[in-house]
Amino acid sequence: MILFDDVYKNYPNGTNALNGISFKIEDGEFVFIIGPSGAGKSTIIKLLLREERHSSGKIIVNDYKLNKLKNGRIPYLRRSIGVVFQDFRLIETMTVEENVAFAMRVIGCNSKTIRRRVPYVLGVVGLGHKSKNYPKELSGGEQQRVALARALVNNPKTIIADEPTGNVDPALAREIMELLIEINKMGTTVMVITHDRKLVDEFNKRVIALKNGQIISDTTGGYEYNELG
Amino acid sequence: MNLGSVGYFIKSSFKGMYKNALMTLASVFVLIACMLIIGTVYLTSENVKSFMGKLESQNEIVAFIDDKYGDDSLSREQLCDKVKAISGVLSVEYVTKEQAFSEYRASLGENGSYLEGYEGEDNPLRNELRIKIGNIEQFSSVSRAVSQMEEIANLRDSQDIVNMLLSVRRTMNMVGFWVLVLLAIVSLFIISNTIKLAMHSRRNEINIMKYVGATNGFIRFPFVLEGILIGILSTGAALLFQWCVYSYALVPALSQLSFLSDTIVPFKSMLISLVVIFGAIGLVVGAVGSALSIRKYLKV
Incomplete structure (x- = not known):
């Protein structure tokens, strides 16, 4: 469960990135967070991962109360969240399987578990046959799926996809979205951060729309484009 | 920490050293130079002590x-x-x-x-x-x-000779100590910078590690290990060089002074002390240098 209760985020330079937003995402939900640049989407990700601290309000992520979370517990919070970054953030010097295994290795998994789990996850994202390739040898969509496999491999409660369709063509974008929906069907909470309205329209899912650090609508299926301006 | 992690740490440390071969070599050479200067001061001081011992027994x-x-x-x-x-x-x-x-x-x-x-x-x-x-x-x-x-x-x-030797011994002890402190600080600075560069080139990797939930200790360990390995490598090489410097430069030079020739201390009898001094410098400078330089990159 993810809970934002009257959350503010003010930066020292005077920017108010979030202005009292509140929402609750139950376990197993699929949610789009949409909004134009500067609406506060990236700030939400930063707060969820505790990359930044919120100025006021209450945040709970997968049972971690971020108001009281000690620095030493941050790695464990992050293990409960898988993030697919817009720029993929793959390690160029590692093969596909090494990139995915790396995420398991750094949280202390043993080799046996890694050898069993990595091929399975690569199979889920349809990249079993490319496990020995390097990221540069893959298309944008394939790199996206490696990033998704890496996010999935530690079996997180929540997957956050930041602009997952930003760097791929529409056909691939749809493919990735369908993959996320499949993952969601397995019980994982999925948050998709996007500004792609067409993509959102294709799927009848909950949409939280942000503008100037405030929630302007939180609906399932159909929202007013005009509200976003 | 399991065996897989230990393997990962060791592999990762060697990979880091190989990838940054030039900076690794620079660190090793600087450490060797520092150790040699410290070692030479130590060996000279031991010989002066030995000479003093002889004088004491005769005085x-x-x-x-x-x-x-x-x-x-x-x-x-x-x-x-x-x-x-x-x-x-x-x-x-x-x-x-x-x-x-x-x-x-x-x-x-x-x-x-x-x-x-x-x-x-x-x-x-x-x-x-x-x-x-x-x-x-x-x-x-x-x-x-x-x-x-x-x-x-x-x-x-022989008061004059005794006074001179006492003053030489005290000066050598003091100079030796400050040379050691100064060189240790210089080495620490250079090793930290070397490792900082290595970390800068791997900041993407560190960043990903942080996002997938690696603990700071887990991220830090391979870098500290890398520093320790540089320290061990430098210690071994410095001991070899020190032996050469002592046997082929210092001993022939001291032998020229007839009153010293029968008090020259054999290298073997100072080896353990040298291993301890070099090892301590290498390990402390390597480990502390790495630990200090990674702090900046862990703030994600």
């Missing part, structure tokens, strides 16, 4: 007894006891002027005949006390105390 104050004091056995014993009571005196030997004369003649060898005619009543020498000092640091105070005794007419000591 004695010869105190000449005023002729007006009797040399019967009771007077001799009382005088010896009086000197022995002075703090720092190891032993006292009473030498009559006849003994001293015959020793002097023997020391002249073939030229001993020059002393003919000075025996017996004409012996110009005095009865003397040969006083040995336990610790060279007390040489001066014993010498002063003996010279102030009314029975003593005058004395002969």
